[in-house]
Each structure stands twice: as C-alpha cells, then as structure tokens.
Amino acid sequence: MFFPDYRARRLRQSENFRRMIRETTLSVDDLILPLFSVGGKGVKNPIPSMPGHFQLSVDKIVKEAIVARDLGIPAVMLFGIPDKKDALATSAYAKNGIVQKTVRALKDKVKDLAVITDVCLCEYTDHGHCGVVQDGIINNDATLDLLARTALSHAQAGADMVAPSDMMDGRVAEIRDALDENGFESVPIMSYAAKYCSAFYYPFRQAVESAPKFGDRRTYQMDPANSLEAIREVTMDVEEGADIIMIKPARAYLDIICRVREEIDLPVAAYNVSGEFAMIKAADKLGWLDGSKVMMESLIAIKRAGADIILTYFAKEAAKKLRQD
Numbered sequence: 001m002f003f004p005d006y007r008a009r010r011l012r013q014s015e016n017f018r019r020m021i022r023e024t025t026l027s028v029d030d031l032i033l034p035l036f037s038v039g040g041k042g043v044k045n046p047i048p049s050m051p052g053h054f055q056l057s058v059d060k061i062v063k064e065a066i067v068a069r070d071l072g073i074p075a076v077m078l079f080g081i082p083d084k085k086d087a088l089a090t091s092a093y094a095k096n097g098i099v100q101k102t103v104r105a106l107k108d109k110v111k112d113l114a115v116i117t118d119v120c121l122c123e124y125t126d127h128g129h130c131g132v133v134q135d136g137i138i139n140n141d142a143t144l145d146l147l148a149r150t151a152l153s154h155a156q157a158g159a160d161m162v163a164p165s166d167m168m169d170g171r172v173a174e175i176r177d178a179l180d181e182n183g184f185e186s187v188p189i190m191s192y193a194a195k196y197c198s199a200f201y202y203p204f205r206q207a208v209e210s211a212p213k214f215g216d217r218r219t220y221q222m223d224p225a226n227s228l229e230a231i232r233e234v235t236m237d238v239e240e241g242a243d244i245i246m247i248k249p250a251r252a253y254l255d256i257i258c259r260v261r262e263e264i265d266l267p268v269a270a271y272n273v274s275g276e277f278a279m280i281k282a283a284d285k286l287g288w289l290d291g292s293k294v295m296m297e298s299l300i301a302i303k304r305a306g307a308d309i310i311l312t313y314f315a316k317e318a319a320k321k322l323r324q325d
C-alpha cells in the first residue's frame with residue numbers, strides 16, 4: 001500500500017464514505033449511569049467536582065432513573081451514602097440500608113431499567129477501607145463473608161446484578177455461592193476485576209465520603225504499573241464465576257482493556273471514573289477544550305480499545321448527543 005496507488009484520503013472524502021468504513025460505534029445501549037443515594041426526602045446535594053451529579057434521596061433518585069431510562073440508558077449503578085458508619089460496615093448489609101431501600105423503590109417504580117449495585121464496604125466503614133481492619137491490616141478472609149452478605153442483601157432487595165469493587169481475593173466465588181444458596185442463581189456478577197489504585201477516584205471519594213482515614217488502598221487495589229497482573233486478576237474472577245469483567249479506570253488504562261478483550265470471551269466493561277469526568281468538565285469550564293467533543297472522543301476510544309459496556313458519568317449527556325446525531 002504505497003502512494004500514489006494507495007491514497008488513504010479517498011475513503012475520507014465524504015461523510016457517507018466515513019460512515020461506511022467506521023470501525024467502532026457508540027450506542028446508548030453501551031452506557032451505564034452511576035447514581036449516589038442518600039437518606040432523607042427531597043435531597044439533592046450537588047457534588048462540586050462532578051457537575052450535574054448529586055447525592056440524591058430515594059424520591060429524587062427515582063426521578064433521575066426515569067430520566068435515564070427515557071433516554072434509553074439500559075442500567076444504573078447504585079452507590080450508597082449511609083447515615084452511620086462503623087468498623088464492620090453493618091449498614092452495607094442491613095435490610096433497610098440505603099442501597100437496599102433504593103433498589104426496592106427503583107424496582108417498584110421504574111420499569112425497564114436494570115439496577116446494578118456496587119458491592120463494597122468503604123462507604124460504610126468508619127475507617128474508610130474496603131475490608132475489615134485488624135491490627136492496622138485489611139484482613140482479606142474476614143471481609144469475604146461481609147461482602148457476600150452485602151451482595152445477598154442487594155439481591156434480596158431486588159437488584160438485577162451485583163458488582164463487587166473491593167478487590168479482596170476470592171470474593172467472586174464467595175458471592176456466587178451466597179447468591180446460589182439463596183435462590184439467586186440468575187443474578188449476574190459484574191466484577192471490578194482489574195481495579196487500579198488510582199488518583200482518578202478523588203471526586204468519587206468526596207461524593208460518597210469514603211476516603212480511607214489512614215494509609216491508602218495499595219495493599220488491595222492494583223499497581224498502575226502492572227498489566228500482566230491484570231490478566232491474573234481477570235482470570236481468577238472468570239474462574240470464580242464472574243459474568244462481566246470490569247477494568248477501572250478506563251481512559252488511562254486503554255491498553256489493559258485491549259489486552260483483556262483479547263484474552264477472554266466474556267463481556268468487558270470499563271469504568272470511566274470520576275476524575276476522568278472531572279478533568280474534562282473543568283477544562284471545558286475554563287474554555288480550554290470543547291467538553292462535549294472530548295466526551296464523545298473519549299467514549300469511542302474506550303469502545304475501540306475493546307469495551308462492550310461503559311460506566312460513565314457522561315451517560316445522560318452522551319445519550320442526548322447520540323440521539324441528536
């Protein structure tokens with residue numbers, strides 16, 4: 001393919017040609033909208049670093065979910081901000097915990113919308129870690145039972161899918177067993193399989209008040225320098241029964257998405273996280289770039305890398321843009 005026999009520009013000269021040879025498409029079907037649920041009524045607390053996102057009480061979250069559904073978004077991912085936190089994250093698996101209440105309301109009031117729940121302890125522990133702390137160390141095996149109880153309580157409330165984000169070893173198998181033993185064998189698990197210890201989670205931790213009170217998450221979340229390890233993490237979760245594999249964050253980890261896509265035949269999800277959203281919003285506000293165009297380019301890049309599903313705070317905006325176009 002040498003010039004002048006081959007001219008790359010021949011197929012770029014019209015929008016119709018460009019449409020015909022486009023290799024990747026983005027659809028509203030690919031998007032999942034994360035939502036933050038808090039106690040009270042009529043509550044809509046803005047999250048400063050995530051413009052357009054709020055801590056929402058159950059009544060407000062129902063409204064927001066209807067908006068998402070009407071835009072064609074197939075699913076929401078729920079996070080909870082509990083009234084009280086303690087060492088063992090008891091609000092995470094309480095029958096009337098914030099996520100459990102929200103799931104029941106959504107399943108009751110919003111038809112045709114899949115409700116996925118984030119399964120983790122960090123929003124519910126007073127120390128802010130994703131597991132049980134013993135002598136200053138995050139105890140893996142002592143955490144598994146609490147994660148399984150949390151996932152089960154979400155399924156009992158009516159969750160359509162559960163998504164463990166804690167990064168403890170062995171949690172997918174433990175959750176699968178707990179679901180199966182209780183008659184929830186058809187509830188799928190989307191595992192945050194390769195979740196990196198990333199500074200891009202900063203706005204999220206402000207949003208749900210979950211920053212660790214001591215230390216950091218480096219003993220359980222992955223080192224950003226590693227990619228072979230991502231394959232081991234993913235393989236482990238596949239073998240334990242995960243139905244969808246998630247990579248997180250997305251934009252700075254496109255190589256990982258690409259590699260995992262080649263290694264496995266399960267659906268691959270990517271989490272376009274809070275910091276990735278905040279950076280684009282901030283630059284747009286400063287007039288330093290066109291936020292809407294960068295949003296669409298970012299989302300298509302995540303698809304091109306190999307993701308089938310994108311969890312993104314841009315879900316509503318992107319859905320509107322796709323509809324216009």
Ligand code: PBG
Pocket residue numbers: 118120122130165166200201202203204205210272273274275
């Ligand atoms: C909980 C969890 C985190 C995110 C999703 N689930 C934060 C963390 O690990 O501290 C981050 C999401 C985002 O930044 O958008 N473990």
